[in-house]
Amino acid sequence: MKKLIYLTLAVLVFSCSGTKSTTASQPSKKMLKGTWEVTNIKFVGDKGLYKAFLFDLADSSCxxxxxxxxxxxxxxxxxxxxxxSSICDAYTQTIHWSFLESADGYTQFQFKYVGDDIKAKNVKSGYRATILEISDNMMLLKVPSEYEGNPFDVIMTFNKTSDSIDL
Structure with a gap:
């Protein structure tokens, strides 16, 4: 009888310890709800001149x-x-986005361009950026880039401006 009680307790302890808990470092999609502005862009890599054409759309300054x-x-x-500036055209793009847990332990923000006649499931390629930091009001994304064959990272700082979600 005593062995049965110990066995039951052991099963309970091990079954409870196997669940995955959510920590502050794991973002939820609800954290991004609202309108955000890119307030800063910086380049990280070897010293030199950087030019980044982000998301196959425009120069990073845009x-x-x-x-x-x-x-x-x-x-x-x-x-x-x-x-x-004279190099930036006004452009609005509809996207479908999600989070992806990468093998290195970081969460990635990923998105695809979509539209009225283009559904996300029909788009074969998209873009990913590593989330370096995220809170309810701020997000840092690391976007890999390359200029003249030299890799570097673009760090984009997002700040929440509103809870509004008007498309």
Whole structure:
């Protein structure tokens, strides 16, 4: 009888310890709900001149001041580039986004371009960036890039401007 009690306790202890807990470092989609602005862009890599064409769309400078809207319940959203110089065209793009747990332990933000006649399931390629830091009001993304054959990272700082989710 005593062995049966110890066996039951052991099973209970081991069955409870196997569950995965959610920590502050694991973002939830609800954290991104709202409207965000890219407030800073910096380059990390060897010293030198950097030019980044981000997301096959525009020069990195066009993304400073850009507005991003994230809707967590269905992963939809959009972003609008900022017209801050002669090299930037005003552009708005609808996206479908999600998080991906990578093998290195970081969470990645990933998205695909979609539209009225283009569904996410039909888009074969997209973009990924590593989430370096995230809270309810701020997010740092590391976007891998390359210039003249030299790899470097673009760090984008997002700050929440509103809880509004108007597409």
């Amino acid at each position: 993304f400073k001041g850009s507005e991003w809207v994230f809707i967590p319940n269905n992963g939809s959203g959009k972003f609008s580039t900022n017209v801050n």
